[in-house]
Amino acid sequence: MDSHxxxxxxxxxxxxMSHPPPPTSSPPQSVPGxxxxxxTVGLGGFFAQPHASSSHQSHSDENKPxxxxxxxSSEVSMPASSSxxxxxxxxxxxxxxxxxxxxxxxxxxxxxxxxxxxELRSVIPYAHSPSVRKLSKIATLLLxxxxxxxxxxxxxELRxxIAYIQSTTGAQPLDLASFPAAAKLQQLLNTPQAQLExxxxxxxx
DNA sequence: ACATAAGTGCAACAAAACGG
DNA sequence: CCGTTTTGTTGCACTTATGT
Numbered sequence: 295m296d297s298h299x300x301x302x303x304x305x306x307x308x309x310x311m312s313h314p315p316p317p318t319s320s321p322p323q324s325v326p327g328x329x330x331x332x333x334t335v336g337l338g339g340f341f342a343q344p345h346a347s348s349s350h351q352s353h354s355d356e357n358k359p360x361x362x363x364x365x366x367s368s369e370v371s372m373p374a375s376s377s378x379x380x381x382x383x384x385x386x387x388x389x390x391x392x393x394x395x396x397x398x399x400x401x402x403x404x405x406x407x408x409x410x411x412x413e414l415r416s417v418i419p420y421a422h423s424p425s426v427r428k429l430s431k432i433a434t435l436l437l438x439x440x441x442x443x444x445x446x447x448x449x450x451e452l453r454x455x456i457a458y459i460q461s462t463t464g465a466q467p468l469d470l471a472s473f474p475a476a477a478k479l480q481q482l483l484n485t486p487q488a489q490l491e492x493x494x495x496x497x498x499x
Numbered sequence: 500a501c502a503t504a505a506g507t508g509c510a511a512c513a514a515a516a517c518g519g
Numbered sequence: 520c521c522g523t524t525t526t527g528t529t530g531c532a533c534t535t536a537t538g539t
Contacts (some may be wrong), residue, residue: 500539501538501539502539503536503537503538503539504535504536504537504538505534505535505536505537506533506534506535506536507532507533507534507535508531508533509530509531509532509533510529510531511529511530511531512527512528512529513526513527513528514526514527514528515524515525515526515527516523516526517524517525518521518522518523518524519520519522519523
């Protein structure tokens with residue numbers, strides 16, 4: 295079943311072309327259409343952590359779908375559901391232009407999010423060939439997580455190996471000056487977790 | 500005001516059901 | 520058995536509600 299998703303990639307691309315494009319400046323996705331489902335990527339494809347509990351997430355609705363592109367941003371349509379009753383008054387109170395601004399902002403935010411996911415996909419080692427369907431959002435995140443865990447494990451193993459070699463051969467400790475990446479790693483490993491998180495948040499801004 | 504969560508409709512697709 | 524129709528699932532963009 296999973297393989298079908300990959301096999302239909304090209305057909306799907308063609309189909310999506312006929313799909314009415316979003317009314318706004320949504321960036322054309324290089325590989326539009328349905329994404330690789332979770333099962334397809336075999337999450338944990340890199341390295342399955344014992345606690346990598348994919349069971350509860352394997353069949354989630356994850357991100358909810360949304361109103362179609364038919365619903366133009368120019369027309370503020372209320373869903374015929376629960377919130378419509380209370381929302382109607384609020385809508386009247388809000389100017390229409392305010393509502394449109396909010397919608398546009400949210401649309402931009404989602405596009406930014408998708409761009410970031412695309413960047414993440416580009417650095418995750420999975421088949422990037424045109425014949426392979428783009429990873430879904432959830433698959434991208436889970437695969438990235440597993441990849442990070444795998445790299446961390448590999449680094450840890452490497453450190454232990456170096457320590458072992460040094461202890462058995464009596465070799466001089468490495469001069470990390472000539473290994474900037476290793477030096478950085480060493481620094482990270484010696485940094486408390488709280489400090490790391492603080493650094494990360496500050497560097498993002 | 501802004502960010503995030505929730506609700507909604509849609510397209511693409513697979514699998515099941517059906518009829519010849 | 521094979522082609523067609525129906526049904527269920529998945530993933531998405533978008534809007535709206537809600538929390539801060």
